[in-house]
Amino acid sequence: MSHQLTVAMSESILTLHQRGWSQRRIALELGIDRETVARHLRLTAAEPNPATARTGSQAIPAESNPATARAGSQAILPESAPARSTPDTPGRQVSDCEPYRDTIRDKLDLGLSIQRIFQDLVTEHGFAGSYHSVRRFANKLGVKQEVPFRRLECGAGEEAQVDFGTGAPILGPDGKRRKTHVLRVVLSFSRKGFSEVVSRQTTDDFLRGLEDAFWHFGGVPQRLVLDNLRAAVTTADWYDPELNPRVRSFAEYYGTVMMPTKPYTPRHKGKVERGVDYVQENALRGRVFASLEDENRFLAEWERTVADTRIHGTTRKQVAAQFSLERPALRPLPAERFPHFEEVKRVVHRDGHVEVGKAYYSVPPEYLSRPVWVRRDTRMVRIFDERMKPIATHARHEPGRFSTQSAHISGMKISNVEHGVDWLLQRIRRVGPHSARWAEMVVAGRGAAAGRVLQGLLNLAKRYPSDALERVCDTAATHGADHLATIRKLLERPAPAPEPPPFLHEHPLIRNLSEYGRMVSFHDTEVDHD
Structure with missing residues (x-):
């Protein structure tokens, strides 16, 4: 047949189909595509195979089941299905896998997957249970199989991975060795690398090394995958990591995205993990340098002559050749470097x-x-x-x-004086014209230094009636007294008593006294006649 299924998988599909399982259920159970199941069943039905023929609703005899056929026409009956309860514990359910405990354990010890064990049980023993029952039973046995890691490959210019490692020591003039750290940046597509040795893992050293890598590559990748370095990550969080504000500004400036990995998960940046090991083992092991500059010059030459010319063990291609394809896909560099601050x-x-x-x-x-x-x-x-x-x-x-x-x-x-002389004059004009005339006289005589005097006049306006202030300002302005002390003394003096109005001997509304005399005489005469 033209399908690409293994013999075990083919027999599993046929056996489950003969039990009346739907194509969807078979596909879910075996972890394959439903179209694959349908195509395989169509091809099988087209071939004359009496072992898979079904007559009406009759059950298939054991000897006609390919999963149980052995040694030509001799058939081995499958093991009987386990009982659902045990005599000593009535009502207690027993797993369908219990009769195959030793078989399952042996296959687990061989490192077989749960899917493979299920398929073998179906084809070799006529197992009637489900895949999930096998998985549950294996978990009860205390054997947990790890799911294979998924390899994530990237397109050109999409990603670079970043990490620190231990560099070669620096031997100072005093004979003491100083520890160094090597920053390694690896483009995920071409495996082109850049290495730079620093004395400390500070934010400045981290950003300077990244920037040197960008300018060495001649472009910027779309994202940077990095460990949860203290120099870059303030709070490690898989869902919402908090980056150092300076690192965030650096990423915005270069148009890239910082993607910290899940804490304690180094495989998320496996390319650079291996890249750091490669630098340490191939370039730096056993070497001692006199300065950071000497070590970085050596690494630059090593990258050019050794790392770039090698055939990478995974891609099976030369790093330099692959980088020539990736470089045009990198984002362009800005006109200037990131402003360090x-x-x-x-x-x-x-x-x-x-x-x-x-x-x-x-x-x-x-x-x-x-x-x-x-x-x-x-x-x-x-x-x-x-x-x-x-x-x-x-x-x-x-x-x-x-x-x-x-x-x-x-x-x-902000004090009133700070607002300026013009602002103070506007406030004083609201008190009255005489106060404004005196204030303008003070400004004309003292200039900008008049501000405090005008502020003092406004304070007096809060303590005394405006008519009193107007009166004394009129008096002071008339005599040219421009000191605030004069205004205070005039306000403290008691106001002069008002003079009584002058007695008027004659007024158009007041009659003469002689007229009042005649009126009295006339009145007395009229009384006598009565």
Whole structure:
């Protein structure tokens, strides 16, 4: 037949089909495609095979079952199906696999898969149970088979894997050996590698090594698979890892994605794991260098003459030839390298400033006593909140200097004097014209220094009635007295008593006294006549 199934799998399909199983159930049970089952059954039905013929609904005799046929026409009857309960424990179910305990254990010891054991039980012993019963029984025996790892291969330019390893020691002038670390970056498609030795595994060393690798490759891969390095990962989490903010900015700058592996799962970056071993064993073992520069020069030459020219054991192709195919697929490099900067975490002081390099920089008032990230390069200081949202930018200052932006000062902390003379004059004009005339005289005589005097006048307007302030300002302006002390003394003096209105001897509304006399005489005369 033209199908590609093994004899055991073919017999398993026929046996389960003869038991009345559907094609879907057979495919699920055996872990194969349903179309494969259907095609195999069609091809089998087309071949004349009396052993697989079925008459009506009659059961197939044991001797006609290919799973039980042995030595030509001699048939071996299958073992009887196990009872569902035991005499000593009525009602207790016994696994269908119990009669085959030793057989299953022996096959497990040979390293056979559960699928293979199930197939052998069906074809060799006429097993009537299911695949899942075999799997459950094997688990009860305490034997757990590991699922083979899935190999993930990538297209050109899609991925690079990154890891640190131990480098060759540096022998100093004092005769002491210093430990080094080798950063290895491997492109997953071509296995092209880059190695750089550093003295420490800091974030600066990590990013500098990655950047050197990008510029050595002449492009950037779409993603970087790395271990949960302290230099890169703040919080290790398979689902939502927290990256160092500087590392996140580096990835955004180069247009790539950092993909930390699952903690304690080195096989997720197996290409670079083997790559680190390759550098340590082939290039650095047994060597000692005088400096980091000497070791890195040696590694660069080793990569070019040894690592790139080898035939890779997995791809079976030369690394340099494969890299020539991958290089055009890498993302282009930016015009300049990543701007390296110092990054520190600070808590905003009570005065609304943060300290970096012994200089002080303001932030918006709502960030008082909150943590922020500060990035400082040779020219600028940039401040971010905890989500890396920019909140302030300053020019870099010398130690001891303060950089305070007016927008960062709360309105409650800005005095009236800071608003300026014009703003104060507008407030004083609301008191009255005489107060405004005196204030303008003070400004004309003192200039910008008049601010505090005007503020003092506004404070007096809160304590005294406006008409009293208007009166004394009119008096002071008339005599050219531009000192605030004069206004205070005039306000402290008691107000003069009002003068009584002058007595008027004559007024159009007041009659003459002689007229009142005649009126009295006329009245008396009329009384006498009565």
